[in-house]
Amino acid sequence: MKPLTVVAVNAGLSEPSSTRLLVDRLAEATVAALDGREVQVQVIDLRDLAVDLGASMAAGFATGAAAPAVRSVQNADALIAATPVFNGSYSGLFKAFFDLVDVDAMTATPVLIAATGGSPRHSMVLDHALRPLFSYLRTVVVPTGVYAASEDWAASSGDTTALAERIDRAAGQLAALLGATAPSSAEQSPPEHDGTASAEAAGIANFARLLGGS
Numbered sequence: 439m440k441p442l443t444v445v446a447v448n449a450g451l452s453e454p455s456s457t458r459l460l461v462d463r464l465a466e467a468t469v470a471a472l473d474g475r476e477v478q479v480q481v482i483d484l485r486d487l488a489v490d491l492g493a494s495m496a497a498g499f500a501t502g503a504a505a506p507a508v509r510s511v512q513n514a515d516a517l518i519a520a521t522p523v524f525n526g527s528y529s530g531l532f533k534a535f536f537d538l539v540d541v542d543a544m545t546a547t548p549v550l551i552a553a554t555g556g557s558p559r560h561s562m563v564l565d566h567a568l569r570p571l572f573s574y575l576r577t578v579v580v581p582t583g584v585y586a587a588s589e590d591w592a593a594s595s596g597d598t599t600a601l602a603e604r605i606d607r608a609a610g611q612l613a614a615l616l617g618a619t620a621p622s623s624a625e626q627s628p629p630e631h632d633g634t635a636s637a638e639a640a641g642i643a644n645f646a647r648l649l650g651g652s
């Protein structure tokens with residue numbers, strides 16, 4: 439069977455980047471949730487494409503190193519999209535990149551949205567900024583978005599367990615969507631909904647099947 443491709447876009451700018459750290463955790467959890475399925479993960483750090491993204495904006499299409507990065511995202515089986523919060527929204531670099539994506543190319547692609555911020559009060563960025571963007575691109579955004587504030591990384595003051603649980607939950611939902619589009623599981627009948635995590639995953643998988651998969 440062809441390996442699944444999971445592409446993760448990191449718009450973090452710092453070195454080291456907390457957004458990149460979150461992306462790595464999400465990718466790792468997604469691979470684990472796929473439970474043995476062969477998967478190729480590609481991480482795209484937008485910081486490295488900043489100059490080409492500027493040139494692409496001026497040109498009106500992806501140029502230089504931005505072009506293969508956009509193609510990778512458009513052809514991915516699933517996407518993890520993560521941005522730092524800048525002035526209450528996604529960063530300009532993040533939006534510049536996704537403005538280059540063809541509006542029809544990502545229909546029904548499963549997407550996990552994530553963000554990092556200095557303040558825990560800005561977690562709603564996921565739902566007021568990222569979710570509408572990926573809905574516009576006709577992707578299927580998993581119900582659980584993952585937001586990590588600075589304090590979530592600090593074992594002494596933050597709730598690292600809650601963050602870890604949220605990462606696993608979101609990754610499980612992304613894996614469920616990938617399972618729904620994979621031929622091997624598309625023919626299996628889903629279990630009854632009984633409120634468990636597996637029933638939740640089956641519900642999400644059914645939703646993806648209704649959308650027609652990718």
Ligand SMILES: Cc1cc2nc3c(=O)[nH]c(=O)nc-3n(C[C@H](O)[C@H](O)[C@H](O)COP(=O)(O)O)c2cc1C
Pocket residue numbers: 449450451452453454455456457458522523524525526527554555556557558560
């Ligand atoms: C220009 C700028 C604006 C920011 N605005 C916000 C904000 O509105 N809310 C917030 O919680 N954090 C804000 N931050 C903090 C960053 O979101 C936070 O440090 C982020 O985790 C950095 O990600 P990185 O380490 O991957 O670069 C801002 C940082 C910068 C540089």
